[in-house]
Amino acid sequence: MRYMYVFTVYILFSSVSSSLLAAVTAEKTPNDVYFEVQLLADDLRALRRQNKIRTPWPRIKIESGREPRHVFQKVLEVLGEINSYRLNIVKTGGITVLRFPGRDITPNKVFSVVVRLRQELALLLAKRKNSRIKKKSSIQGNKTSNHVYAALSEVSIAIEETLGLRGVTPSEVYTRSLQVIRLVQFLRRSQSLPQDVPIPALTQGNFPKLLVITVLLPVVVMMMNVI
Structure with a gap:
């Protein structure tokens, strides 16, 4: 009887956990990823101000032909740059940089790593402002992987400018x-x-x-x- 009770609780817990996980990992769109990248860019602007970087924000022309795998590769590039900043500037130790997973890169996978980028960058900010005041409705039009890739490229260049020669050993x-x-x-x-x-x-x-x-x-x- 006791084992039946434990088994029943386990089934109920598994069902609830699965429902919550499904809600959290709902299918993301390029618009969702683009919005997170814009929030990431806002945090990076704050970091640049913190480092007294006054050069204009880089602007990258949107090019066609970008797929989620290209976007994911650019995300890993930005993660590596944040790791370099931690190692060479603030001396807080490195972070785990993911390897390219190979096939089947979805917006969900890209979204999750961009969220991690924001979390890692937030730890580098002396005084973090809430950039969630933006609304997704402010994103005009339907974004594609091309738009996300261009936005991430701007972030990558902006981090490189923040690193300067200090980020290269x-x-x-x-x-x-x-x-x-x-x-x-x-x-x-x-x-x-x-x-x-x-x-x-x-x-x-x-x-x-x-x-x-x-x-x-x-x-x-x-x-x-x-x-």
Whole structure:
């Protein structure tokens, strides 16, 4: 009798939980995702003001052909940038950056990760204002993945401006430079071009950005011969 009672309670609990989960995970539309991205952008504007970033908000032209998988990839890119901000600016430790899940990217999956972006960004704000005063009715027209991708691209560039050179460590520059060099070497090898590349002389007293340009300039010259 006791086991029957426990089993009955379990069934009732499962039914209620399933109903709540279904309500929370109701099918989302690109309009829902776009609205969350706009709220994310508002939070990022506050973070830029907090960091005294006064450059104009970036504007990206809406292009066609974007699918939910493209949007999801851009969301992961923004998540990586927020992780870089945490690691290199506020020194609060990294966060788990999701891997691309592969097939069947739905607006629901994109929506859930954008909500996480807002949660992670909220932790970086000294004084968080409630950006929920916006209403979804303020979103004009039916949005598509193209609109969401463009809005996320603006967010990505805005975060990069907030990071500045502080968000790039020498190790990251070195690693990415090696990746570029290996790619160029592969392209030259595939076209039977010589592999000898003059190593630029080391310089002192330059900013990291100038040093990167100095190091990668011969690679750019090689690429001009390959393309």
